[in-house]
Amino acid sequence: MAATATGIHHRSYSSELRLRATKAEYFRLGLMVVVLLVVPFVLDNYWLSIANTILIAVIGAVGLNILVGYTGQISLGQGGFLAVGAYTSVIISDRMGLPVPVAIALAVLMTAAVGTFFGLPGLRLKGLYLAIATLASQQIIEFVIRRWEWLTEGQGFIDVERLEVAGFRVERTMFEQQWYWILLACAVLTVVTARNLFRTGLGRSFMAVRDQDIAAEAIGVNLARAKLTAFAVSSGFVGLAGALTAHYTEIVTWERFTLDVSILYLAMIIVGGLGSIAGAVYGAIFMTLLPVLIREAATGIRDVAPFLASQLPAVQNAVFGLTIIVFLIVEPRGLDRIWQRIKDYVRFWPFRY
Amino acid sequence: MSTFINLTVYGLADGAILALAALGFVLIYKATSVINFAQGEFLLVGAYMFYTAFVVLQLPLALAVVFGVVVATLIGVLVERLILRPMVGENPISIIMVTIGLSIFLRSVVQMFYGTRPQAQPPVLPTGSVNVLGATIPVNRIFVLLIAAVVLTAFTVFFRRSRHAVDQNIAAFGLLVFPVVILGGLDSVPGTIVGGLTIGLLKQFTSGYLDPGLATVIPYVVLVLILLVRPYGIFGETRIERV
Numbered sequence: 293m294a295a296t297a298t299g300i301h302h303r304s305y306s307s308e309l310r311l312r313a314t315k316a317e318y319f320r321l322g323l324m325v326v327v328l329l330v331v332p333f334v335l336d337n338y339w340l341s342i343a344n345t346i347l348i349a350v351i352g353a354v355g356l357n358i359l360v361g362y363t364g365q366i367s368l369g370q371g372g373f374l375a376v377g378a379y380t381s382v383i384i385s386d387r388m389g390l391p392v393p394v395a396i397a398l399a400v401l402m403t404a405a406v407g408t409f410f411g412l413p414g415l416r417l418k419g420l421y422l423a424i425a426t427l428a429s430q431q432i433i434e435f436v437i438r439r440w441e442w443l444t445e446g447q448g449f450i451d452v453e454r455l456e457v458a459g460f461r462v463e464r465t466m467f468e469q470q471w472y473w474i475l476l477a478c479a480v481l482t483v484v485t486a487r488n489l490f491r492t493g494l495g496r497s498f499m500a501v502r503d504q505d506i507a508a509e510a511i512g513v514n515l516a517r518a519k520l521t522a523f524a525v526s527s528g529f530v531g532l533a534g535a536l537t538a539h540y541t542e543i544v545t546w547e548r549f550t551l552d553v554s555i556l557y558l559a560m561i562i563v564g565g566l567g568s569i570a571g572a573v574y575g576a577i578f579m580t581l582l583p584v585l586i587r588e589a590a591t592g593i594r595d596v597a598p599f600l601a602s603q604l605p606a607v608q609n610a611v612f613g614l615t616i617i618v619f620l621i622v623e624p625r626g627l628d629r630i631w632q633r634i635k636d637y638v639r640f641w642p643f644r645y
Numbered sequence: 646m647s648t649f650i651n652l653t654v655y656g657l658a659d660g661a662i663l664a665l666a667a668l669g670f671v672l673i674y675k676a677t678s679v680i681n682f683a684q685g686e687f688l689l690v691g692a693y694m695f696y697t698a699f700v701v702l703q704l705p706l707a708l709a710v711v712f713g714v715v716v717a718t719l720i721g722v723l724v725e726r727l728i729l730r731p732m733v734g735e736n737p738i739s740i741i742m743v744t745i746g747l748s749i750f751l752r753s754v755v756q757m758f759y760g761t762r763p764q765a766q767p768p769v770l771p772t773g774s775v776n777v778l779g780a781t782i783p784v785n786r787i788f789v790l791l792i793a794a795v796v797l798t799a800f801t802v803f804f805r806r807s808r809h810a811v812d813q814n815i816a817a818f819g820l821l822v823f824p825v826v827i828l829g830g831l832d833s834v835p836g837t838i839v840g841g842l843t844i845g846l847l848k849q850f851t852s853g854y855l856d857p858g859l860a861t862v863i864p865y866v867v868l869v870l871i872l873l874v875r876p877y878g879i880f881g882e883t884r885i886e887r888v
Contacts, residue, residue: 616746
């Protein structure tokens with residue numbers, strides 16, 4: 293089965309460097325741009341808020357996929373890293389009075405530093421043991437943000453001021469629309485950066501570590517550096533997602549950053565496709581929409597099956613768990629692989645291969 | 646002095662339950678090299694089946710216990726055949742996530758049928774308390790200790806004598822079993838017992854002498870330290886590749 297397009301001949305270096313080569317790819321890109329530009333004018337506020345949640349999830353999932361999917365270092369500490377980004381950004385912007393973009397940039401750096409620190413066990417541990425070590429980092433960060441009273445000034449949560457950058461203030465009436473453009477810009481930037489990262493030597497060294505760490509070391513990859521950089525880069529993106537969550541939702545509490553969040557993000561990249569930037573995007577969309585669509589469906593058939601509507605949270609969770617299991621058994625390479633197969637099918641039609 | 650004895654007994658009882666829970670992990674890990682994150686949910690299913698048999702259906706105690714064990718075992722067999730078997734040879738990320746998915750699924754299904762409210766259950770172990778050197782100790786804690794001691798000894802002997810492994814799902818204390826199994830060594834039954842008792846005592850002493858909140862996080866601090874210093878645990882097989 294062909295997984296990539298064949299018959300593309302590059303005649304110059306610049307054409308080889310392009311991310312997209314065929315007309316079909318450019319057409320799909322154009323289609324996507326049109327959809328993204330039209331979305332805020334078509335959707336109402338409720339669906340636009342879901343779109344915004346998806347955009348934040350995209351940033352977090354791409355960040356996690358850099359670490360888990362591309363470098364092969366499993367992390368259960370996503371929730372904790374999101375928390376570091378959120379708390380850092382809010383404390384710097386609201387309490388110290390620095391501009392929000394500066395606060396977010398500092399939050400990204402801070403999360404990268406914390407991520408690198410908790411990545412240190414990764415130098416000696418692999419697979420299961422690393423998973424348990426990152427689980428410990430999640431528990432420790434969660435404990436710190438719950439118990440450190442200075443963070444929330446004893447309230448247990450922080451109220452975040454409405455976003456204001458250089459005189460521009462998000463208005464209440466246009467809240468979701470304006471946030472959509474901000475988050476879209478951040479998400480596009482994240483996706484393009486991550487996509488290009490894996491065309492550089494650094495990105496390729498990450499993949500070498502994932503595929504065979506001893507072989508990677510043998511061909512000259514500095515393993516300690518590659519692993520810690522992967523933790524830093526990944527946590528940086530996750531910190532960005534955390535900081536944006538804080539400013540967008542305008543409240544920061546520890547309940548948003550539990551182990552469940554770590555599992556949700558891992559589910560996103562598994563359902564989307566490990567080791568694929570596009571996969572992280574598909575996964576973020578899929579896993580954010582899943583509970584919403586179940587709720588819509590359950591309220592839609594309330595009269596036929598009242599059981600579903602009354603047990604909604606349990607049903608949502610059961611479907612969530614089942615989705616993870618089914619994807620891992622049926623298509624471990626996720627939605628990205630399914631999409632590739634559909635493209636192959638169309639290209640070869642009416643032949644089977 | 647009486648505080649100390651009190652904390653020690655509570656710690657040992659907690660530790661015994663933890664060791665039992667961790668034992669389930671270690672057994673499965675030894676047999677299949679899969680860490681089963683759904684362990685706690687098997688406990689949940691077993692407990693609710695027991696509750697259904699004992700309280701709802703009014704069956705005798707022994708029959709209810711058998712019923713709970715049989716149902717949990719059946720589910721364990723099904724899970725192994727349908728979910729874990731096809732995953733053999735996959736990377737650890739997928740295997741960990743499939744058991745996490747399973748745990749979420751089982752928990753929600755139990756919640757759908759029984760709700761989230763705790764169900765009352767008549768006490769099975771004798772109630773009351775005894776005085777030891779001035780410390781008041783509930784009798785059921787001592788019973789828990791005795792039962793755990795018997796089961797743990799039985800399993801240690803079993804693993805000494807047999808090369809087969811059984812898919813056994815015993816009680817779980819949620820995530821706390823991880824510090825226990827890492828401390829003792831993932832593939833060591835005696836290590837699990839020592840690890841369980843150590844973590845149980847550590848938790849009780851921390852919450853008794855320092856701060857109850859700190860007790861929830863102290864096992865994880867121990868976990869990180871152990872992983873940094875001796876990743877294969879106190880009794881585990883030293884088989885870590887270093888890169």
